[in-house]
Amino acid sequence: MSASLSHSAAVPPTSDPPSDGPSRRELNKAATRQAITDAALALLRSNGPGNFTVEDIADAAGISRRTFFNYFGSTEAAIAAVTFGFLDKALQQFRLRPAGEPFLESARAALVELADPMTVAPLAELYSLGQANPQLSRSELEAWDHCTVQIITAARERLSEGVELDELYLRALAGSVISCGKAAMDVWFLRCGGSLTAESLSTLRQLLIDSMGLLGSGFARPDAAPSTTQAANPAPNSTATPSPDRH
Amino acid sequence: MSASLSHSAAVPPTSDPPSDGPSRRELNKAATRQAITDAALALLRSNGPGNFTVEDIADAAGISRRTFFNYFGSTEAAIAAVTFGFLDKALQQFRLRPAGEPFLESARAALVELADPMTVAPLAELYSLGQANPQLSRSELEAWDHCTVQIITAARERLSEGVELDELYLRALAGSVISCGKAAMDVWFLRCGGSLTAESLSTLRQLLIDSMGLLGSGFARPDAAPSTTQAANPAPNSTATPSPDRH
């Protein structure tokens, strides 16, 4: 781009009336941010993890290297923004649940809500790309942990209706919910390889439901005939969990 | 040190008969490794996280910068070795448990086994140091995750006695156990600030027991009078969990 154009044609000067909403500055920032993650993801796809530099991303996003660091502290951070987005959406869903609902039921509902193509697609892609990459999976871990913290906050608001609540209960529960959600996704990738077909997504939903069921039942040993769900069988009944809803 | 002495006086040439045990090479490596983590920890204490370089560590350990990288990929990795050591000890304890024992009971026993001064001391110190440090806590997360993977492996050996086992069950359980262990330690630090008194350690033990109890009971809501354990009360009965041992 020519010298005088400075940086981003982020928000093209369409006939945008001076509408109220977010300011031009905020729009530009959001657009740049988006451009960065897009560029990073594209490079991740084409070059593979670890085979491109911050400068590559900056070039592809049409900004300077220095500006990149104004937005993200590292390549991984830029990519992890995707996961953060996903988990934030989960949080949002969780907060929408009625306050009286049992915690695990809310978690289950929030998670299942996310098992639609548009939402899991980016996560699925990241997952397969980062499968064998330490750098990537590290930031994924960070994102999940961040989500745990958020859930703890959300749960605290929920549960502390006057009652003096137990920190251990809160943290152990939140951590376990996240772990089980993660386990469900892990198994899903293991079985379906991140496929986005309706069948695959149905499996994901069922896995999420089952994992919450396991948690709710205290991991009662599946003594009786447990897992016919083992094979790629999207049968939609949670055989593993006779009592998914307690208390 | 003079030029010809090369590197480490790691294993001083005491009158060591050519005993069988580990070879001189292995001894040297172990000693160097130890010297590195010691130096790193010392610098962490004195300078605070992020305020020293790899070169500083290398100098303090009496090796070259380059050699440092032969042992660890980063400063954080060197420090995280402490956490890894702790968690590996946990794994070791877990594997010692009788194979027939319920999983959660084994986990509980293994974790409680670790709540002795010598073992938790380094972890406690790291915890307080890394409390407000993103770099550090990131590698801590990695260590916990590594432990989860190990537990999954250990549990697979345990549970798969001919039975075709459920991947979801396995992973959700392992992840939850680790999460609960982590939650217990978090709460412990919150309450006791990493103190190593007998009273504090007793609290830690109880928290670990309680968290496993919560998990085993499916987080049944503490409806009745739940947490008198809230205050720094090392009372040794797990009031929160009426049925810690099922199946």
Place this chain on the structure above:
DNA sequence: AAAAAAGTTGCCCTGAGTGCAAACTTGCAC
């Protein structure tokens, strides 16, 4: 004792991440 294997070190290179100051954009008031 000499060769082979394993480990250490210095040199040098790429790239991450950051402080700083100059240039540019946007918001706001006049």
Place this chain on the structure above:
DNA sequence: GTGCAAGTTTGCACTCAGGGCAACTTTTTT
């Protein structure tokens, strides 16, 4: 629309992480 203030981008320069390579030292083997 002019102008000023606040917010952003960018180039520059610097420190430090991380790793390849080849020379050199130590340990093991034969």
